[in-house]
Amino acid sequence: MFPYITLYIIILINIALNFNLNLRDQKDILIVKVFYALMFFLFFLISGLRYQIGLPDWFNYKDIFLSMSNGNVDDKFEKGYLFLNYVLSKLTNEPQVIFLVSSLFCSYALFYFYRKTVGFKLLPLAILIYYTSLYFNLNMYNVRQFIAIGVIFFGLICLYDNKKVWFVFSVLFASTFHTTALVFILILPFIRVKVSAKFLVGVFLLGYLFLFLNVSFADYILDLLSKIDYFSRIINLYMSMDGLSESRFGGFLGISERLITLILAIAYRDRVISAFPKQKDIILISFNMFFIYNFIYIYLGYYGFFVTRLNLYFAVFVPIVYCYLLSLVSGRTKVFFVVFIIFLMSLKGWMYIYSQSLTSPSFVPYRSYLEVLF
DSSP: OHHHHHHHHHHHHHHHHHHHSOTTSHHHHHHHHHHHHHHHHHHHHHHHTBOSOSTTHHHHHHHHHHHHHTTOOOTTSOHHHHHHHHHHHHHOSOTHHHHHHHHHHHHHHHHHHHHHHHOTTTHHHHHHHHHHHTHHHHTTTOHHHHHHHHHHHHHHHHHHTTOHHHHHHHHHHHTTTOGGGGHHHHHGGGTTOOOOHHHHHHHHHHHHHHHHTTOOSHHHHHHHHHTSHHHHHHOOOOEEOOSTTOSSTHHHHHHHHHHHHHHHHHHHHHHHHHHOGGGHHHHHHHHHHHHHHHHHHHHTOSTTOEEHHHHHHHHTTHHHHHHHHHTTOOHHHHHHHHHHHHHHHHHHHHHHHHHHHTSSSSSOSOOBTHHHHO
């Protein structure tokens, strides 16, 4: 637990520094950059040096690396990921390298993407929201999909500059690491569409009615995909618990937080766009991704279940929406909302970590590769 707590404290220090120091003063900027660097390296190293935790994924990825190192190719996995393992296996026979390299790339992509979308000052808050809601799912388990998401981050930056061809290329490249990345091709025509608030209210009211009535479309979709050999072999679709059906209080807390944020996003999206006209495309795309995330959660949900492999792509936009909503307020109101967001997300995150400490296997307690070396 110590590494997780240390990173959490460093993120909080970064948030406090950004809201209290003068970022125009060179000395203050230097202090902030030092703590930013510390935050990044802890963020990267904790997941990169994880050892025999996050089971069974850790051992599965270790076996893939060793198979490639021995010249055995497992065609169940995407070619891009197999090629990455092949290249790294030529440099070293130590499987830990795949976790270090993937964590370094993905951590850099995440920090760079959030820096481009929410700005320097709000970056630590975006990282906190990500850390307490997604870090342990993406960074500690899903190596292939995390790489795919990292690639798409760079593609989205191109899309913000209206470079659609590069975005499509990034999606195709990302799909060589995790096939589910192709979902971005399907949503590309709608990614900049500004849907009316009234329509969104109607869609989500109906969706929450289905959710509470225990109606899910996920079973039908999964049954259909299971009959297609390509998808049943390559895309490993899991149903992940993240809602009302969970025994821990975090389930109810999670759905409440999700609903409150959805209401605020629908109510204030247009005001955010008006307040930041230069970031119009970034805001519109981010809010649309956030709405898609909620749509999948509700309509493909079964009391909180959702298709993990699909919705993780869109969940990474939740911190961006939080930060833009926060940008509308100032003064004491802003301080209140920052404290409230920190409290809410921290409570949700630490309750999740606590629940994981009660199950085995898990990523709690943390175990580092350095323990093996020394």
